[in-house]
Amino acid sequence: MPAERLMPTEESTDLIELTRSIVAKDLRPVIAGLDARAEFPRDVFRTLGRAGLLSLPYPEEVGGGGQPYEVYLQALEEIASASASVGVGVSVHALSCFGLFTAGTQEQQQAWLPEMLSGEQLGAYCLSEAHAGSDPAAMRTRAVREGDEYVINGAKAWTTHGGQADFYKVMARTSDDGGRGISCFLVPADTPGLSADNPEQKMGLMSSTTATMLFDDVRVPAERRLGAEGQGLPIALAGLDAGRLGIAAVATGLAQEALDVAIAYAKERETFGRAIIDHQGLAFVLADMAAAVESARATYLAAARLKDAGRPYSRQASIAKMVCTDNAMKVTTDAVQVLGGAGYTKDFPVERFMREAKVMQIFEGTNQIQRLVISRNLAR
Structure with a gap:
């Protein structure tokens, strides 16, 4: 529904x-x-x-x-x-x-x-590296200025749309000054030296291509640098709060769909002469699923309204990302349980929903990182 x-x-x-x-x-x-x-x-x-x-x-x-x-x-x-x-x-x-x-x-x-x-061009976002996921200041991909160009070398892991995008927003190191030595570039996909490694073999989100992007003497005009040198990490982090709200909404949509499939099945499947939704034990599981979906939606909308009002919302974005994705994992797991053995087969989509929900607790900052962000905000 x-x-x-x-x-x-x-x-x-x-x-x-x-x-x-x-x-x-x-x-x-x-x-x-x-x-x-x-x-x-x-x-x-x-x-x-x-x-x-x-x-x-x-x-x-x-x-x-x-x-x-x-x-x-x-x-x-x-x-x-x-x-x-x-x-x-x-x-x-x-x-x-x-x-x-x-x-x-x-x-x-x-x-x-x-x-x-x-919509004629599709974008991708290159921040993470194999050794620098939750710690982007540790990145090693480097951009060296040569006249009116930068030459980029390195690799960016876990790139959604890797090899499919038309442009890449790339964070690369322009100095050795830690987090203050990173700059942001907008790199067209057809730039010589830019290529995608083989796509990752994931457990979910199968039609979303994820790949490591390889930079081999990729020459980018200086006019494609966004902001000043050294402003790349603040630019990246400023976008993450908005990105976390995006993932919160995606997780909530996934959970809503899992709930809908579970309710429809529970109304049709009969045991002991009545629909299984009429058995209190299962009905209460569905009630908890519905409460999780609606509380997740309320959480991300509260953060969005703060953003729309121009007020700080970083803590609320982390709370929304954590709550919505944790709830999605619980709801999709429960959906498999409601369908029983059928839920464990590919005859129904709930096993896919469960696999898809797992990664949402990981990307855009793991939920452990969200707890770190929230607790630090509270300590200020």
């Missing part, structure tokens, strides 16, 4: 209905096959982009949808309810555009942002 939403405007209500229509027509019929074939859904992203769903939180004057985060995240949740892979991709694309929007010059924004937000 569709999530109950109290939208702030009539326009945003219409936007949710548009999103649901596109999801029903262009995503739900194909996602199971895409996942089974581990096929990247590039055409789906083009469809979402042409409908304006890849640019919702950006201002209209730069080609965006001009929507508050409260609205964008609920549209993202609707997309993720049909496909967590695509939902994650939409969130990553928004994060990949964030550095240009916040740190780019007016000339850079006018030159590149409209096409990036149109």
